[in-house]
Amino acid sequence: MKYFYLLVFVWVFLFSCSRNKAVKEKEAENPFYDKAFEYREKKIPDSAFFYFNKAKELFLQNKDGFSAGKCLVNMGIISTDKGDYFGSQEILLEALRYFDKNKKEHFIYLGSNFHELGVASSELKNYSQAIVFYNQSLKYAQDSASLLVTKNSIANAYRRIGDYKNSLSIFQSILAQKTDSTEFARALSNFAFTKWQQNPNYRAKAELLKALSIREEEHDLWGQNASYSHLADYYTQTQPDTALFYAHKMYWVAKKIKSPDDQLESLQKLVKLSPARETKQYFEIYQNLDDSLQTSRNAAKNQFALIRYETEKNKAENLVLQKDNAGKRYQIIILIFGIVLVIVVGFLWYKKRKQRLELEAKNAIRESQLKTSKRVHDVVANGLYRVMTEFENQQEINKDHMLDRIEDLYEKSRDISYEKPELPDQDFQKKISDLLASFATETTKIRIAGNTPKLWKKVNSKAKSEVEHIIQELMVNMKKHSGANNVVIRFEDQQDQVIIYYTDNGIGISEGTGFKNGLTNTGNRIEAIHGAITFDNTAEKGLKIKISFPIS
Template sequence: MKFIKNRFFLKYFLIFLTILIVGAIFLLQSKRNKNAESQQKTKDNAVEIKSIIDKADLYFDDDNRELAILTYNKAIKLCDPEINTTDYVYSLYCIADLHYSSSDYISSEIAATKALPYLKLIKNPRYSWLIYNVQGQNYLSTYDFTNAELYFKKALRLKTSLWRKRVALNNIAATYKNKNEYDKAIEIYQILASNVHASKHKHLDDSNYAFVLDNMGYCYYKKGNNDEALKCYYKALEIRLHPKSSEGLVNSYRHLSTYFQKKDPQLAKKYATEALKTATKMKSVTEIVLSLSVAIESNEGNELKKHIEKYIHLTDSIAKAGKMSKNQFFTMRYESKVDKEQNLQLKAEKTENELQLERHKNRNIISYIIIVFIIGFFVILVFYLSLKGKKEKKEAVFESEKRISRKLHNKLALQVYNTLSYVKETDLETVENKNKLLNNLEKIYSQTRTISRENSIIETNEKYESGLKEMISGFKTSQISILTNGLNDINWTKIDRNKKIIVYRILQELFQIMKSSSNVSLVIVSFKIIQKNITVTYSDNRVETENEKTILKNTLQNVENRIKTINGTINFDHNLEKGFKINFTFPL
């Protein structure tokens, strides 16, 4: 029978294992095919995206903003942000920068914000720096100084080149300057002015240095330190008069015009005129409007009227023409040049990222297979334990039936046989014989009730304590005294159901063995709680015979088996002089 059951279990185990292996192979192959298709599609898209971005960069360099934005958007539509992350973020940055240079700060902020969630997927901090920088510029230009400072400081904390750190510092200083916190701004400008060599190109370092000096001069001017302000202004102007470092020249002229308005009106007018000429050559409406505002302060008569009319005309055509001092060290052309110089490095990084992504996918596949096997193992284990549990239940029922059958045979069979014989052989008309028959029937009925009660369902609810007391009391006779101690001290409602049944059955078996002994007159049962354990002690004053020792040995084996099922322990002491004593302990 056991062999057949094992074969039955083995058969289903092999079927399940086969299904599991086939499923794992299918999953692995499906994943490989999907990865191959995805890689091929990604590779094809990457080539097309790169081609479109190169075309957009040309429009960017030619200052063809509309076509550049349109072309970058084409590249974005082809990108999967989680796969073509670098191209996606770069395109969004270029769009944000183009909108920023056109004073469309809202559109610029929208483009930069779209890139923010994907920065964590790019190892190269350069892209995070670009997005943080343009976002900070947007907030600075819209007078949101708190957010501007936040993004510039994020850019500063990145592990980037010295040049980018100087740009971030300059932007933070510009934020302080526009918040009228001139001391903080000057402190940063002095640090920047002390170390001007941040790039590989001298004219770019000179241009950066001029920006620092000009902005620091403005801060000194606002603080009333005119001597230091003028020194900074003239040094910045001297640098910017060189063709290669001319960016920001219009700012120098405007600042000098403002400086000399009260001290030397003619000189102020001269610098205002130069500022207007320079702004006109730049074809920047914003710079022209700012230069006109300085020229209006420095002119009179017809010149003043002409400047005012032009100023009104331009301000009517734009919602807000005032652009705060430009705080970037390099022009967009230089940033485009830097981007192209780093293309080879970025391609290498992208290839490495793709390899790491492939490794990650392979690890995921292995993880899936392991998980499937683990789940399969647990399913088999549950199935096995379920079969085992059913088998144990059947065996328990069988053993219970055998025990009841044995008791019926041992205790009732002979009495029933004798009673039947007595009925056949005895004259029941006499009162004495009739009473004897009734006594025999009463004994049979009493023993039948006892067997029934011993194998009946045990109440484990709030009636458990009273049921246990009733069971113990049932063994009292005129010759046997039973004392209990501590039974009421235990809150039986909080004890596990199985533990209560085990206690009941153990005591029941011990009392049944005691009852079969002919020389017991006193039984003591005590209950104690010791260190979160319940200890039950049973003792009586029997004097054991050899036959009783054999019966007791079998009973103690049953008791030990029962107590082990609830993680309990048992100790017993049977001595011919002192009687019999047993205690068992189990956790609450």
């Protein structure tokens, strides 16, 4: 359950309470700071980020590191809220340089900064590191509200890594304290849900419903969203109809609070629990929402990176100008000749450097966009096409299998902007067999030969990954364009090389089809593993391809 938005709002509220005096003191000397808060309160995060960044630079010019640190904390919160977790961690770690752990007036910002580092680590599923950051945040908690929020975060992180003993101990300590109804309901629901995860026979119904009742009385929509998620999971195995009811409630509330991550989670539950006639509808909603969310987050990440890049570039340009001015003062004694010479040389160097920096920035952004586009094509587009193909060709839908596939696709698309190493595949032969079998239909026969564990045993992980995408690309294009009803894939081990023969009886390669673009992408992958691809143009009908690459 993605519950971090509520925690972010709590910390933002604490910031608002403590900032009024600081804003009045700094307004005259740094108008950007107040403007940043105005945009943040109007929920225009990109403009708020921009002005916090400008305010930070002005504070640094005035040698006010403490205020610059506060700007960085706010920038980190905005980055986390927009899904740029790596960028958020970088900004928040930079902010620590400007706070003094021995000054009490810095404690609220240190607590918030460490807490937000924990949130970003949790979203990146590094729960052990998140616990370290949360514990650091506890040292600087200034009131019971922030203390309870952080303890709840630590307990949830322990639950994520399966340490139910520590998780339950913290939730019990919260319940034992005198807290308001909102905090009590949150701790009670989390405690019951964790207890049930530890022991599936535990009857958590009464506690979960009590927490929900409190949240409904308090009109706590974020809390209701969490309760509906817990109840849907709790009833999934024993009372699927009740679980479906709560999944619908969660989806409704998630839309009302405008939380796309919680909408995706509720849609996953609806796909699993709904009747077969409704499953496809929810899957299509899920697909469109996930695509929109990834596009939005990638755009925000690039925008924030560009804002910071422009600032650093301007700082470099200012240093150059300062250096030129200092040089001019010392060169007055050589009169006009020396002055003209310095101006000409400095201008040409500055212009060339500026052009180079701009070109490097554009190339970096373009390269990032191309890489993201390629990964979207490989992971999301072809993956979704494969899932849809299986869906169309199955008379009866295996919901558990489909949910597993959707969950895997969700995890891959969620982290699509980040470079993550693939885990070694212990049964690659079966993976290839399942991939090819997923494209077989009553009218399209797919025959496989030579796909044995022995063949893949000597092939490294990178080559396996590329081979999987190559085969998937061939099958997707066969399905879309060839019209083939008979496909043969044969694998051979010949003199320290793997040979893949692909044959179909379709229309072959015709002009103007999208298949040629797919083959271009396939060729790039083969080149990456030092392989070769050959097309047999002598065939009267269909398509024959030979692919080879070295084993090591």
